[in-house]
Amino acid sequence: MGEPVLSVDGLSVRFDRKGGALTAVDGLSFDISAGETLAIVGESGCGKSLTALALLGLVAAPGRIEGRSVKLQGRDILGLEGEALRRLRGNRIAMIFQEPMTALNPVLTIGEQIIEAITAHEDISHQKARDRAVSLLDRVRIADPRRRVNDYPHHLSGGMRQRVMIAIALACNPALLVADEPTTALDVTIQSQILELLDQIKRESGTAILLITHDLGVVSEYSDRVLVMYAGRKVEERTTRDLLKSPLHPYTRGLIAARPGRHHVNGLRTRLSEIPGMVPSLAEMPHGCGFAARCSFVVDACRIARPPLIPVGADGAVACLRIEEARASEHAAARCDAY
């Protein structure tokens, strides 16, 4: 695979407050290679969006970004500030936001906004930047880009706005594209178009994509590897196919089981399964496994210390002490169902 485009080692985001800091992202490590999509999944508040923002240094005080290193194409970008950070943003790492409605400036034409993204990093003439804006609009499949370039955001539909956001993100050919729930605000038919477009861009230009989502359907179709986060920590990281076929961590199992679908057993529809309990609040994070309170395989050892990440297969890992037991019970359940 060669050297990864992005290599994150021990990334944490903490919020200082009276009575001790809250750790929202806790020692996260992962790599993304060129032309690869890594999906980060997890429920609301597990720290996945914060991870994305931290990569771009967008965490505002009182938040603090810590870690051993965040290497982008071999260069450590952790702790960059001021002009160096500005040069990085939009140029080497670009971000696509959830809400194209509010992320675009309503008083500038989309052309002006794309041109701005280009001229913020490259010293080229306005005319050249404009030509590139038109070709970028063409690249994100906006019909009649020459005319559309003069449109204001309110002239465009939600899907088209998100295409414009992608065009802006692609303006400087970034090495890494961070997409924070890029389709949550769009309806389902547009969703697949946008994700298809991202996939195509990845294949054409070899951009690495970090896809933040909570939609396992999206994960299964558009990602190569999946990182499951729970309460700020990585609990499982596997290739998408392995993860969906044989989830190991009880939380991942719960997530997959909780997907609405055709759970038919002997022709009867079964009740949608759910994960009992709630995510522990950041202020009351247990010493041991964050999922211990909701896990049906929990033993005392789980509550004492954080389970270490155990390598699984070629490049997978899971943070659970009870994989074997969980797997055994699954087999038992499967036998039971078959019977």
Add this chain to the structure above:
Amino acid sequence: MALVDIVAHIPPARIAQDNAFFRTARQPSAVVGVLLLGFVVAMALLANQIFPGDPLDFVGQPFQRPGEDPSFPLGTDMLGRDLASGIFHGARISLLIGAVATAMSLVIGVGVGAFAGYYGGKIDASLMRLTEFFQTIPPFLFALTIVAILQPSIATIVGAIGVTAWPSLARLVRAEFLKLRHGDMVQAEIALGASDMRIIFRHLLPNTLAPIIVSASVMVATAILTESSLAFLGLGDPNVVSWGGMVGAGREVLRSDWYIATLPGVAIVVAVLALNLLGDGLNDAVDPKQERR
């Protein structure tokens, strides 16, 4: 028939033009305001053509009532100065002072508000303490003091009004910036690598322009009133004619020759009313809640 045809062929989208200009044009108060303001501006522009010569010259018999002598349509004051000429030339001074002082306030107020709202923290705190300091002194008394110390002239009057009128604007701009500062748009701009200045002046300022324009029109009216008040109190530039000064001079003969104070007073009312109506109309036009009734 032809007209009906033409109207029928205008695409509906054109009739219902939905931009600020057309919305403003549909506000009756704005239309009246623009007409009145246009009249005052025309007076200012044509003053030299219609009434050549210094309006402060003694040109005729004193105390002539309006209409008494056709060459002085609005009469003369107690020193024999032409009132109509004074009112026309006074429009120049009022508009000049109103516009320049407001421009000055805009620069200070927008600058202070924008930096305070964008950067927050210590910068915000210190700029807001400065604003509050200015707000604790009544602006008119503050301007009066400055002019009294610096000798009345057009420059000092403009400066005094400009320096005292900005605090409310700074607060308005700051509030608008605070609203947008932590929104997605600014996040997205930062994520694109836009610099602070670019975000402030190219993205945030145009988005706050509507309320700024509205309050600017009212600020011009206030500046005209302040200038008139200063002149009324004898703190106008003695070398130029001013509506406020004319009212002040006519005050002493108000009971016998009421028109000497009243006519320039009407001019002040018209100018201030025009700007307030325009401000109201603009306010309704840019208020999103007023859209599409």
